[in-house]
Amino acid sequence: MxxxxxxxxxxxxxxxxxxxxxxxxxxxxxxxxxxxxxxxxxxxxxxxxxxxxxxxxxxxxxxxxxxxxxxxxxxxxxxxxxxxxxxxxxxxxxxxxxxxxxxxxxxxxxxxxxxxxxxxxxxxxxxxxxxxxxxxxxxxxxxxxxxxxxxxxxxxxxxxxxxxxxxxxxxxKFADYSPVEAKRDARQQLAIAADATVITLLPASRPQELTYVVPIIFTAAQQLQAQLPQLQFLVPLARDTFREPLEQAMQAYGLKGQVVAQEDQLLAIAAADLAITKSGTANLEIALMDVPQVVMYRLNRITAWVAEFLLKFSADYVSPVNLVNMESIVPEFVQWDATPDAISQVALNLLNDPDQRQKMLEGYKTMRQQLGTxxxxxxxxxxxxxxxxxxxxxxxxxxx
Incomplete structure (x- = not known):
């Protein structure tokens, strides 16, 4: 056949x-x-x-x-x-x-x-x-x-x-996944201390996102690092060709951490206390791995203007995590709302507030039940x- x-x-x-x-x-x-x-x-x-x-x-x-x-x-x-x-x-x-x-x-x-x-x-x-x-x-x-x-x-x-x-x-893929064991093993393999505070950034799987998404996420990360100097950042590659521009961006924004190979993307997520990510399938992977997250997306301004004002495009949610039950489980910041200040503030709240993190994890559990068997x-x-x-x-x- x-x-x-x-x-x-x-x-x-x-x-x-x-x-x-x-x-x-x-x-x-x-x-x-x-x-x-x-x-x-x-x-x-x-x-x-x-x-x-x-x-x-x-x-x-x-x-x-x-x-x-x-x-x-x-x-x-x-x-x-x-x-x-x-x-x-x-x-x-x-x-x-x-x-x-x-x-x-x-x-x-x-x-x-x-x-x-x-x-x-x-x-x-x-x-x-x-x-x-x-x-x-x-x-x-x-x-x-x-x-x-x-x-x-x-x-x-x-x-x-x-x-x-x-x-x-x-x-x-995550049928037998254990978040606690996965986090411990991932940190050992990536040589990260068990008590470190780690944020994983997932900004780009398309070339255009290097231009429109990376600066927003990396500026938000920069703001978080200014408030929490002990932070470590992991940036897993979605494509091997993105290594050089992402390493250069980390250096330009003064972020402490490392770019992680494409084959170790799941390790980088498992090791994290929080993920800041563009919208996409990775949002579901992060949710199924029980890692709190903040989601954002930006397009070219002209594209966004055409979509919103000429084509009358609108959507209640863009992240697959929120689309499952059409309810807000993870915070989303799209286009004009996707500012470093907004993203960093919500990320900081999630890091500091155990109740907010637990509420998101409960949302993940409800979402998972609606994904089938x-x-x-x-x-x-x-x-x-x-x-x-x-x-x-x-x-x-x-x-x-």
Missing amino acids: RVFIHTGEVSGDLQGSFLVEGLKRQASERGLAIEISAMGGQRMAAAGATLIGDTVPVSSIGLFEALPHAAAALKLQRRAKQHLTETPPDVVVLIDYMGPNVGIGKFIRRHYPTTPIAYFIAPQLWVWAMMPGDTDKILSIADRVLAIFPGEAKYYRDRGGQVTWVGHPLLD VGVCDRTANEILDLAISKANNLTEYSA
Whole structure:
């Protein structure tokens, strides 16, 4: 069986790697030979997918932010379509990454109309639909939506989609996680004293965030260090190419601490008393590791102005932690509200007030209960394999 997976972003690559492992595991249990090709990143390749192209370096948010990557992104799209033409898959899996995935979905519908398409982690239109018709585009290409949030499942089902709620794949990753043991072990491995006060900063997984997010988070960190000189900062890399600019930024802002290798990101989170992070999938990892956090995000001012005043974009929440139950569990500071003063003050409160930290941890517990049950990747893999087999059986009956 040939499976083709198409995604982008660091988070898509992470979720895709879990899926590749699940597909291989479930295909083996069924006695199926399976070939998985993908447009994604190095995590998916390490999990066993044949990487046709690396889409992670061209990921961005916003029209103006995407322009520098447009030529490279189009080249990758052409490479994906060429691969699909030369090696037609038995099933296609799209993960998040709306614009490019809609393009691939339309290509499959046009050239291989009987090939089933599963959309795993559909775009969060149930939270913010910026353009009329976006939902119809998703449902027109997806035979099955494999939803990770309950709200996502309801949204697409209410609009006529064939939906299965599988739960969130990060549940599998942290099924047997012990925060106390993990913190102790992480500090030993990173050579950090048990009684040190540690803040982990997660500012960038896209190039644009080096420009718009890093200065805000690092200035907030600078302010915290002025009040608490004993602080140590850890900055784990989302991409190895970010090491030099982040090390230079730490030096420029006078922050005491270290940049941590990409493969040690979870150690850096586990070792922390608090995380200050951009919004994204990492927020859920931090929550599932029981580390208090402050979340922020900033875009190019022009992009933000267009989104807010021309497209009338608004969202109650942006962090996945708050989106699960649509309630405020972690503090968010977005665009105009994302100032170093606001972020540092809330971070300081969380460090100093045990009651605030405990309230957030209780919120994490409630959120975790709404993410489903362990076994997400295997359930998702079985849905995809069943979809391919069902379509193949229907074709065989039709031909007969």
